Amino acid sequence: MISASEYSQRRDRLFEMMDDDSFLVIYAGVGRKMSGDHFAYTVNRNFYYLTGIDQENSVVMLVKSCGERKTYLFIDEYDERKEKWTGVRLTIEEAREKSAVSNILFTNSLEAKLDSALSEDGDLGHLVKLYLDLEAELKIKDAFTTRDLRDELKEKYGELIIEDLHPRLTSLRMIKSPAEVALIRDAIKTTDLGIKNVLLNLYPGQYEYNVRNTFEYAVRDDNNAEIAFDTIVAGGQNAVILHYPNPKERLNNGDLVLLDLGARRHYYNADISRTFPINGKFLPKQRVLYEIVLGCNKAVINFIRPGLTLNELQKFATDYLAAECVLKGFIKNKEEITAVYYHGVSHHLGLDVHDVADRDRPLEPGMVITVEPGLYFKQLKIGIRIEDDVLITETGCENLSKDILKDVSDIEKIMSTK
Numbered sequence: 431m432i433s434a435s436e437y438s439q440r441r442d443r444l445f446e447m448m449d450d451d452s453f454l455v456i457y458a459g460v461g462r463k464m465s466g467d468h469f470a471y472t473v474n475r476n477f478y479y480l481t482g483i484d485q486e487n488s489v490v491m492l493v494k495s496c497g498e499r500k501t502y503l504f505i506d507e508y509d510e511r512k513e514k515w516t517g518v519r520l521t522i523e524e525a526r527e528k529s530a531v532s533n534i535l536f537t538n539s540l541e542a543k544l545d546s547a548l549s550e551d552g553d554l555g556h557l558v559k560l561y562l563d564l565e566a567e568l569k570i571k572d573a574f575t576t577r578d579l580r581d582e583l584k585e586k587y588g589e590l591i592i593e594d595l596h597p598r599l600t601s602l603r604m605i606k607s608p609a610e611v612a613l614i615r616d617a618i619k620t621t622d623l624g625i626k627n628v629l630l631n632l633y634p635g636q637y638e639y640n641v642r643n644t645f646e647y648a649v650r651d652d653n654n655a656e657i658a659f660d661t662i663v664a665g666g667q668n669a670v671i672l673h674y675p676n677p678k679e680r681l682n683n684g685d686l687v688l689l690d691l692g693a694r695r696h697y698y699n700a701d702i703s704r705t706f707p708i709n710g711k712f713l714p715k716q717r718v719l720y721e722i723v724l725g726c727n728k729a730v731i732n733f734i735r736p737g738l739t740l741n742e743l744q745k746f747a748t749d750y751l752a753a754e755c756v757l758k759g760f761i762k763n764k765e766e767i768t769a770v771y772y773h774g775v776s777h778h779l780g781l782d783v784h785d786v787a788d789r790d791r792p793l794e795p796g797m798v799i800t801v802e803p804g805l806y807f808k809q810l811k812i813g814i815r816i817e818d819d820v821l822i823t824e825t826g827c828e829n830l831s832k833d834i835l836k837d838v839s840d841i842e843k844i845m846s847t848k
């Protein structure tokens with residue numbers, strides 16, 4: 431768990447980045463309309479990062495004026511009808527305890543507070559600059575985004591400077607605290623349980639969705655963990671589709687199955703890929719390709735150190751796979767690698783699975799990234815990806831998912847025990 435004081439420290443770091451006589455507003459967002467129904471609401475991760483609150487329609491405001499710092503948290507007022515439909519809302523005391531914000535107001539007073547911040551005789555002093563998160567198309571009420579809000583305020587207060595907060599928040603979120611890393615570790619541990627459940631219950635003739643359910647059952651059953659993203663289970667040639675949707679095909683004897691999946695703890699995600707022989711034994715050609723991808727996965731993990739960029743990791747991985755594939759006769763020349771390896775080897779991981787990041791910023795201790803080389807040969811009905819999650823350290827990296835089986839002998843051994 432993240433402590434309330436850590437949320438307060440995060441806001442302090444953001445205050446440091448703000449100009450004087452400025453303020454900042456971040457929205458938790460609202461659920462989005464589908465056609466008849468609504469999509470499930472999920473909190474704006476930037477809002478959650480600063481407050482630990484995941485309740486819809488909440489807002490946080492940071493005001494930096496005349497050397498003073500004030501924080502306001504807005505939450506919905508008690509509403510009997512809403513409670514009957516969607517459950518109990520936070521009380522003022524609960525919101526205060528979770529977020530360490532002392533000034534809690536109701537969301538219906540937000541507009542007045544904004545006006546007071548922007549008028550010359552308002553109680554907050556004369557503020558000339560507003561920071562909004564303009565990156566995401568975040569709905570803050572029905573069909574109204576932060577970009578719409580920017581346009582509306584620009585119209586009303588011509589001289590107001592509005593700056594995109596996203597790069598600053600991103601730079602903070604890229605470095606994980608020990609408490610954040612602990613939650614990612616938890617998510618990975620639960621993911622491991624799910625994968626073991628798959629390994630012990632995998633048979634030819636099952637459907638891809640059976641495997642998904644085997645994984646997700648174990649995850650949810652582990653102290654009510656959540657699923658990080660739509661679980662990918664792709665048998666045979668389906669595995670050459672990177673984000674293979676809708677797992678519904680039968681798993682054939684003699685094929686491989688590719689899993690790309692993860693659990694989530696308090697919004698912190700695991701993102702793991704593994705590839706297993708459906709009948710428990712790799713065929714010779716599958717094994718050769720598997721060992722190439724595994725060798726690359728391990729070589730990249732060994733190569734990682736502070737100062738490197740994701741582009742440098744990508745080049746390293748691509749060169750490795752290309753050289754091995756030429757050597758083993760799977761492609762004729764190194765240039766052909768782009769036909770059988772066509773995605774990035776790493777992305778940042780955290781509150782978002784593809785976490786917000788400046789991809790050109792060199793690696794620093796405290797960053798968490800994935801390492802996920804792959805090879806995809808449609809004609810051979812083989813798609814292999816092996817993905818671990820690693821924490822950058824002072825001298826290299828720590829593989830947070832090293833306990834999740836990936837060596838051929840370990841996989842074949844555990845599958846033969848069932």
Ligand SMILES: [Mn+2]
Pocket residue numbers: 701702777800802817
């Ligand atoms: Mn990934």
